[in-house]
Amino acid sequence: MSKVLMLGTDALARGAIEAGISYAASYPGTPATQILEYVAKNSSVPCEWSINEKVAFEVAYGVSLTGRRVLCSMKHVGLNVAADPFMTSAYLGVRGGFVLAIGDDPGAYSSQNEQDSRFYARFAKIPCLEPYDGETLKEYTKIAFDISEELSLPVMIRSQTRLLHCYSPVNLGDIRHENSTSLQKDPLHLIAIPRHVIPLHRELNAKQGKIRETLKRYNFNEILPGEGKRGIIACGLAFTYAMELGEALPILKINAYPVDEDLLRDFVKDLEEVIVLEEGYPLVEERVRCLHPRVRGKISGDLPLEGELGPDPVLKLFGKKREVQPETTPPRPPVLCPGCPHREFYKALLEANPTFVTGDIGCYTLGALPPLSALDTCLCMGASISKAIGMAKQGVKRVAAVIGDSTFWHTGIPALIDAVWNKANILVCILDNSVVAMTGHQPTPHLGITAKGDEGKAIDLAELCRACGADSVVEVDPLKKEELLSSIKRGLETPGVHVVIAKRPCVLIAGKLKKN
């Protein structure tokens, strides 16, 4: 066994590889992107970038149905997209171990919200493990596969940007054999039709006691004795913040959910004050407030409800400061790269002067900021076209929807079909730079390269838009300003659904694409 310095995402991925996975599926999203990238580059495990998180989850579920172990990873908001199969997978249960690795982003360093995935695990009634360093990222992931197979449930690994994007020492272990394939037909358990739902739900409820027993056996949650009548409950990563305090207080360390209420009760019973530290929403604090009259945390206003918890507010609560203050750097708001083709597109769009521009999520969202200020709204991935439909249906003329190529593949296609079917008068601008630029240049379906770097089958974006029934589809190089401007103007002025594809590779990969 050797000890190496590993990025959190890599440690998690390594845990899955050691557990003997047979496949991994994901859709890119910070801070979870590098999990699949590690599997792709550092193992022989086959894997895929899926078209979106729902598909990734369902592909992973299919792998599990064959009896083999599978890792599915995504960022927190990705689980909103995958929520439908996720919720019902807990009813049906899994066959081969199924681990769902979710990267939360408290502080929204790179996200559209700060939602806390532990609530999703509770909502679906499945176990959730919350590592606190590189070693536990790897080990918990490995153990999560055993728990998944023991309980026949998907198991969530919840971690955060700070942990996933940080290097720490990790002990490498042996790689287990993969499960052999075994197909079992079991209609009562595998088909979620109304007639089966109540018995399946009853089984899921009956598993709850078993989940608690299983988690207890692994001692994920434990009381570390200390001195005094104040105690700290520290969840996941917040345990490391509690350690930085250097206080000798008793600590209840929580790394697995659902939390055993007996343990909580036992911990708080002789304390005069309980402090709850957790990244995200006050999930544990809510429970503890039912058990103790004096609880300090986020709900009490002692710690911030928004933003990343981090070590500083915790130290402040104890009247302390970091001994060595981190160096402060001047704020550097993100901007479009020099030479980015998106900028040229926006210049033309502004000149065409649309009434309202519905935006989407990607590098091109930076066009919302000055000096361009070219977008009027941004909600979630894939929403630009649908928002434009709603506005156009209220009589707003000359609405433009701006969407990136990966975002279009992800959730834009159904909205384009909706626009055609319902005869909306909108202009759809697809900014095609050939890759998912925002998350680090992962391939898109029209590039025809897979996660492993192998040749896939390329799909033609313009042909697809035509097949969706768009009234016109033009591909324009955004550097050809006059052509682009006239296409945009025509699309805005003419009734119907018009698609302008501004096509030019991301400036950071253009050289590489040429070489290939």
Ligand SMILES: Cc1ncc(C[n+]2csc(CCOP(=O)(O)OP(=O)(O)O)c2C)c(N)n1
């Ligand atoms: C549901 C969800 N999944 C993943 C992400 C992470 N993410 C942000 S933008 C983006 C795609 C950007 O690619 P593209 O649309 O091609 O635009 P580009 O960045 O290349 O301009 C992704 C995957 C997210 N914000 N939300």
